[in-house]
Amino acid sequence: MTNSKKNRIKDRIFEYFGIASTFFGLVILVIFIGNILVDGLSRIDWDFMTSLPSRKAERAGIFTAWSGSLWILALTTLIAFPLGVSAGMYLEEYGKKTSLSSLLEVNISNLAGVPSIIYGLLGLEIFVRVFKMGNSILAGAFTLSLLVLPIIIVATRESIRAVPPSIRAASYGLGATKWQTIWHQVLPSSMGGILTGVILAISRAVGETAPLIVVGALAYVPFAPSSPMDEFTVMPIQIFNWVSRPQHGFTINAAAAIIILLIITFVMNGIAVYLRNKWEKKISW
């Protein structure tokens, strides 16, 4: 066999291997979604969405879980968005030269790699105990904010860095101050990328379980929360709770809840993609 023939066969083999690798994840996802849909789709109705938890599987609903998730989502966004964007902006626009900022930078990269359970312990110690927030939504939201901050900071920095220096130069050249340049030019131009990063980060937070278990969200909550200081549960914890029950009815409930959670995640990712495309169309350098 000649060398070039051998190489061509290698080429072919790698191509098939690549296709197989690509399909591996996809096939598993399709099987998973199909399975879940068969199990859970018939369980989803208005009652399921609006019922409180119950010991009887047929009467149990996910009202407390999704309202808790919405609370968490809203509060986490409110906390993490301004903090993350401000921090990213500072690191990118202001704190470039000091050794302090390079120290911060290293630590932020490190934070992004910390397991989520550790954030849970951090939240338990700081927010639940030191700040005496108890097992409240607020404590959970602060904990999740810590978790997603590094993602938002990195996304903010990258979007800000993508703004061409010529735009800054033009703004400075007209006598704009640094803040005016950031506020009128840099931020609007990078907002698409920032929002995309924020939404992806928040949609990750919505699916998080471990840190919330640690800060005390596992508690059985028989009512929907009405203030940030209420106890709460969230969708993933409700699902975990149901899956661990022996009765078949709860397994079906879990499947139905998974569908709802997936829909929330897909919708959020969809919004992120939409925003990115919209901004990319508006701003093409």
Next chain:
Amino acid sequence: MTTKPSHILEIKSLDVFYGDMHALKNIDMQIERNKVTAFIGPSGCGKSTFLRVFNRMNDYIQSYRMEGEVFMENQNIYGKSILVDELRKNIGMVFQKPNPFPKSIYENVVYGLKIQGIKDKKFLMERAEKSLKQSALWDEVKDDLNKSALALSGGQQQRVGIARSLAVEPDIWFLDEPFSALDPLIRKEMQDEFLRLQEKLQKTIMFITHDFDEALKLADRIAIMKDGIIEQLDTPANIVLNPATEYVKKFTEEVPREKVLKIEDVMNKPTNENLGTLKVSKNSIIEDVAEKILTQEKSVIVIDENDQVVGTIHPSKIINTVFGKKNIND
């Protein structure tokens, strides 16, 4: 009454470094008020750096270091009491590459006014119209002012940049190779527009170019730069006639004399020799009047603005100037 000095900008022993690189070397110079000064030289000779010394746009470069003093209207612009953004409001700047903000055409043009806190819609609109007319863009965009400036062609975007810098009505105007990104037809149009504009506005203008013809056409004074040194700063005629260094000599060797020199640069003193009847102005560019003079057999009378005879010129001198590049002062 004290009159303003003839120069508006003054540099005293300026040195600029990027890290270890000595970018500008010991420059002393004055920029004349209400005149056009062109900077020309090879890439990397420090033209852009030099221009940005005056509006302190180099401040953002980390490795940048500067020594020496820079004065505007006798005020040290690197002094502690200077607010950089206030300084820049008086210095318009047009960049080499079009760089419109990702906003509407209107928002681009009035940005400089808005950041000064001006909110009067009528005033802003008037300024937008005025400066878009000055940059010869108004007719093309007057119905699309709310359209994104990014949707415009490169040449139009560059004119948005010009309008944007004019809208704040600065006293000093910097142009960093403003026309080099334009195609030749529009470039010529913009150069003519520039001359018309300057006749009206009489601003102090510093502009950078790669194109010696452009410098000759637009500038009152030309600075030739090389390796961070200003080799010569002088009128176009003097640069061509009396090159200060070997480099300037080489640079201007190929330049057609007749396009640069005026009649007064080559005329003789008034004499009682046998004169013809034709009269030409001493301020005429040789190229423009050469044909007329060459039809004469006798010397032609040279007059000034007040019709006074200031010299004579023989047709043979024109031939010498155009074809014999040496010894035009003989």
